[in-house]
Amino acid sequence: xxxxxxxxxxxxIHLDIAYPAWYWSHLIVTFSKLVLMVSFWSAVFDGKQLIxxxxxxxxxxxxxxxxxxxxxxxxxxxxxxxxxRTGQISVELLRPYDLHFRLMAQDVGATIxxxxxxxxxxxxxxxxxxxxxxxxxxxxxxxxLWTVMVAxxxxxxxxxxxxxxxxxxxxxxxxxxxxxxxxxxxxxxLIPLNMFPDWLQxxxxxxxxxxxxxxxxxxxTGRIVGEPMWIACFIQLLWVVVIFIVxxxxxxxxxxxxxxxxx
Amino acid sequence: MIDVRNxxxxxxxxxxxxxxxGAVKSLFVQRRKTFVAVEHLNFQIQQGEMxxxxxxxxxxxxxTIKLLCGILTPTEGEVLINGIDPSQxxxxxxxxxxxxxxxxxxxxxxxxxxESFELLKHIYEVxxxxxxxxxxxxxxxxxxxxxxxxPVRQLSLGQKMRCELAAAFLHxxxxxxxxxxxxxxxxxxxxxxxxFIREMNRVHRTTVILTxxxxxxxxxxxxxxxxxxxxxIMYDGSIDQLKKEYGQERIVEFHMESSVExxxxxxxxxxxTVKHADSEDVGHTVSVGFDPTIWxxxxxxxxxxxxxxxxxxxxxxxxxxxxVRAIYxxxxxx
Numbered sequence: 207x208x209x210x211x212x213x214x215x216x217x218x219i220h221l222d223i224a225y226p227a228w229y230w231s232h233l234i235v236t237f238s239k240l241v242l243m244v245s246f247w248s249a250v251f252d253g254k255q256l257i258x259x260x261x262x263x264x265x266x267x268x269x270x271x272x273x274x275x276x277x278x279x280x281x282x283x284x285x286x287x288x289x290x291r292t293g294q295i296s297v298e299l300l301r302p303y304d305l306h307f308r309l310m311a312q313d314v315g316a317t318i319x320x321x322x323x324x325x326x327x328x329x330x331x332x333x334x335x336x337x338x339x340x341x342x343x344x345x346x347x348x349x350x351l352w353t354v355m356v357a358x359x360x361x362x363x364x365x366x367x368x369x370x371x372x373x374x375x376x377x378x379x380x381x382x383x384x385x386x387x388x389x390x391x392x393x394x395x396l397i398p399l400n401m402f403p404d405w406l407q408x409x410x411x412x413x414x415x416x417x418x419x420x421x422x423x424x425x426x427t428g429r430i431v432g433e434p435m436w437i438a439c440f441i442q443l444l445w446v447v448v449i450f451i452v453x454x455x456x457x458x459x460x461x462x463x464x465x466x467x468x469x
Numbered sequence: 470m471i472d473v474r475n476x477x478x479x480x481x482x483x484x485x486x487x488x489x490x491g492a493v494k495s496l497f498v499q500r501r502k503t504f505v506a507v508e509h510l511n512f513q514i515q516q517g518e519m520x521x522x523x524x525x526x527x528x529x530x531x532x533t534i535k536l537l538c539g540i541l542t543p544t545e546g547e548v549l550i551n552g553i554d555p556s557q558x559x560x561x562x563x564x565x566x567x568x569x570x571x572x573x574x575x576x577x578x579x580x581x582x583x584e585s586f587e588l589l590k591h592i593y594e595v596x597x598x599x600x601x602x603x604x605x606x607x608x609x610x611x612x613x614x615x616x617x618x619x620p621v622r623q624l625s626l627g628q629k630m631r632c633e634l635a636a637a638f639l640h641x642x643x644x645x646x647x648x649x650x651x652x653x654x655x656x657x658x659x660x661x662x663x664x665f666i667r668e669m670n671r672v673h674r675t676t677v678i679l680t681x682x683x684x685x686x687x688x689x690x691x692x693x694x695x696x697x698x699x700x701x702i703m704y705d706g707s708i709d710q711l712k713k714e715y716g717q718e719r720i721v722e723f724h725m726e727s728s729v730e731x732x733x734x735x736x737x738x739x740x741x742t743v744k745h746a747d748s749e750d751v752g753h754t755v756s757v758g759f760d761p762t763i764w765x766x767x768x769x770x771x772x773x774x775x776x777x778x779x780x781x782x783x784x785x786x787x788x789x790x791x792x793v794r795a796i797y798x799x800x801x802x803x
Contacts, residue, residue, distance in 0.1 A: 213591035221579050297573050299540050302563040303592055465542045465556060
């Protein structure tokens with residue numbers, strides 16, 4: 207039962223490796239983004255010791271990890287919306303698998319493959335050049351890896367909800383750009399959430415976005431420690447459950463459009 | 470075994486009002502319109518039968534296939550595939566069926582054919598031994614050996630279709646739906662595909678349901694024909710009987726200016742059916758149906774030309790469309 211999804215994940219690793227030009231361009235773009243953000247923060251600090259309780263070194267560590275993680279908390283919304291728009295969805299419904307799990311398996315496969323080939327070398331390179339910090343404790347390191355995995359699943363689930371909207375929207379472009387902006391701003395990839403004014407931090411807490419990036423990277427850099435750390439991990443899992451239920455409900459309504467009303 | 474009882478399917482569509490104002494209005498008020506896609510569908514198909522399911526475009530063919538696959542839920546009535554209701558247990562049903570849709574691909578676009586097949590083995594959870602046997606048979610009969618390492622996107626239409634066919638049969642399904650499997654293919658590929666389908670049916674007793682506009686596909690493969698028009702079954706029986714009853718008639722179409730009046734040749738009497746269809750921009754069309762054992766097409770044409778001023782004419786072959794049309798006309802349709 208699980209094996210078919212593993213095989214699907216494996217097949218997408220093959221696909222990820224099949225496009226070397228895409229790999230190199232992605233690597234270069236990501237690298238440029240990192241260098242840009244690091245230079246930006248260095249300029250902002252300009253000899254200051256602390257800003258909002260952050261020192262330059264830990265902020266650079268935060269920026270590198272969060273910008274990279276932000277690349278991977280997306281999912282298969284593009285593929286799902288294409289399936290819906292082209293009507294290929296009806297072929298997919300003839301397959302003995304759960305479409306969501308299939309799309310997630312393939313996306314997670316591609317994500318892992320891409321992380322190994324892009325993120326890991328970039329982190330090593332940045333660590334060497336900018337002296338990135340290590341995780342504050344061993345526990346923080348382990349929890350970082352765990353919360354990254356949960357974040358990837360959560361990002362996938364949110365993305366599938368976005369993709370399902372193609373049943374109602376003719377053009378997905380606007381929604382996708384909106385989502386990307388929302389993610390970048392509210393998940394903490396652009397700037398650490400604790401630099402936001404209080405009311406905005408409070409607002410963020412009620413969304414799933416901080417669970418995607420701020421939670422893992424905050425734990426790594428020692429911004430979230432002690433009891434709040436365990437609460438953040440719990441909230442992350444809670445969001446996975448909530449978003450999964452929402453996805454299934456939205457999907458059921460959407461599928462009724464196909465099976466009952468005939469598309 | 471396929472069991473369809475008194476099935477009716479009604480679609481509901483939201484009517485789009487034209488223009489910007491219409492678009493704004495439709496955000497608040499939506500007008501729904503329903504139309505009946507199929508009704509009173511009743512048929513049983515036994516294991517190992519090869520059945521042609523034919524009808525003109527928009528007659529309800531794909532609606533029926535989708536109902537059988539579980540992609541659509543019937544509004545009324547019951548569909549059972551080997552005892553399973555496909556719309557309730559879609560995934561369970563999916564394991565026992567295979568399908569080829571002429572316009573849609575089931576293979577993974579970027580993977581070589583071999584890996585695509587390999588993936589299907591896992592998706593359908595087929596045992597290695599029975600999969601290997603089927604795999605060899607498919608590769609052999611469809612001559613896929615040279616294609617196995619080519620990515621799907623690089624295949625020609627004929628090559629791709631052969632692979633699609635293999636993909637539909639690889640998990641040894643008990644029923645296979647083939648929707649226009651030979652559309653746009655050359656004669657030799659068509660022949661190969663027909664041989665393959667016949668072989669699968671002979672060896673594995675696979676039930677095949679075929680929709681095609683190619684009369685030769687149907688004649689070579691199927692013993693039974695179900696003909697659907699405007700959502701209703703018009704004929705269900707052997708292909709020989711169908712041809713005997715309806716296929717005899719041939720049709721010549723005459724196109725004339727709207728201002729010109731049609732004058733029926735006296736010799737026609739009641740042996741020839743004449744049907745008028747007016748359209749504003751192209752003038753009017755008169756279709757003359759006749760029995761080719763009594764008349765020849767040239768006789769009909771020369772008789773008509775004696776008394777009428779005709780712009781253009783067309784001799785229709787004995788195709789599915791002509792048969793459908795003949796049946797439709799005989800049943801008193803407009």
